[in-house]
Amino acid sequence: MTSAWTGERVRLRAIEPEDWAAFKEFDENTEDQSNGDRLHPPRSAERARQWAKEVAEKDQGPDILRLAIAERSGGQPVGTISTHAVDPHHGTFEYGVAIGRAHQRHGYAAEAVVILLRYMFGERRYQKCDATVYASNAGSLALHRHLGFTEEGRRRRGRFHQGRYDDIVLFGITAEEFGERHGLG
Numbered sequence: 001m002t003s004a005w006t007g008e009r010v011r012l013r014a015i016e017p018e019d020w021a022a023f024k025e026f027d028e029n030t031e032d033q034s035n036g037d038r039l040h041p042p043r044s045a046e047r048a049r050q051w052a053k054e055v056a057e058k059d060q061g062p063d064i065l066r067l068a069i070a071e072r073s074g075g076q077p078v079g080t081i082s083t084h085a086v087d088p089h090h091g092t093f094e095y096g097v098a099i100g101r102a103h104q105r106h107g108y109a110a111e112a113v114v115i116l117l118r119y120m121f122g123e124r125r126y127q128k129c130d131a132t133v134y135a136s137n138a139g140s141l142a143l144h145r146h147l148g149f150t151e152e153g154r155r156r157r158g159r160f161h162q163g164r165y166d167d168i169v170l171f172g173i174t175a176e177e178f179g180e181r182h183g184l185g
Contacts (some may be wrong), residue, residue: 004115004118004119004123005115005119006072006115007072007111007112007114007115008072008111009071009072009106009107009108009111010069010070010071010072010078010108010111010112010115011070011071011072011075012067012068012069012070012081012112012115012116013067013068013070013075014056014060014067014068015052015055015056015066015067015068015077015080016052016056016068017049017052017053017056018052019052019056019068019077020045020048020049020051020052020053021045021048022076022077022100023048023051023052023077023080024043024045024048025100026079026080026098026100026101027042027043027048028042062124063083063086063088063093063120063124063126064083064084064086065081065082065083065116066080066082067080067081067082067116068080069081069097069099069108069109069112071103071108077100078099078100078103078106078108079097079098079099079100079103079108079109079112080097080098081095081096081097081098081112081113081116082095082096082097083095083116083120084096085130088126090128091125091126091127091128092126092127092128092129092130093120093126093128093129093130094129094130094131094132095113095116095117095120095129095131096131097109097112097113104139105139109143110143110146110147113143113147114147114182117129117173117178117182118178118182118183118184118185121175121178121179121184122179122184122185126175127174127175128172128173128174128175129172129173129178130152130170130171130172131144131149131170131171131172132155132168132169132170132171133168133169133171134159134161134166134167134168134169135154135166135167135168135169136161136166141169144171147173147181147182148173148177148178148181148182149171149172149173150171150172150173150177151169151170151171152170152171152172153169153170154167154168154169154170155167155168155170
């Protein structure tokens with residue numbers, strides 16, 4: 001059986017309550033936290049359990065998603081991918097992806113992004129995806145360029161991290177650009 005949510009290495013799936021320990025472990029790497037969003041205070045095991053349960057119980061619509069990126073073999077979470085700033089009227093959305101430190105550099109993020117964009121462009125009929133990347137996050141900059149995103153601008157000094165300001169690089173890819181490079185199905 002084939003699934004639109006499965007690639008060669010990963011499967012995108014709902015976050016389950018029992019995933020709490022994996023996500024708590026991901027959160028403990030402060031560099032990864034900062035690359036994805038910002039540094040958050042440590043979270044207790046109980047709070048991590050509650051978070052996973054809340055996410056698992058929350059109804060997701062077809063366009064605003066928060067999914068686990070799981071290894072295809074074994075199903076263990078290696079990260080998360082989500083959509084946000086979804087605008088059905090204009091056909092635009094943004095997404096975020098984060099891979100736990102131990103699972104980086106295995107192609108999981110690239111494959112997960114392609115799966116997500118095929119769904120959003122090919123099934124939900126969105127026409128443009130935007131992404132923001134911190135200028136100090138060399139891995140994410142390389143990922144977006146590799147996937148065919150175009151650098152559209154830069155928000156100078158858009159965040160404060162580790163005692164200094166960092167630029168935010170703005171990327172975008174259209175459905176046509178994505179389809180030419182990765183196909184829509």
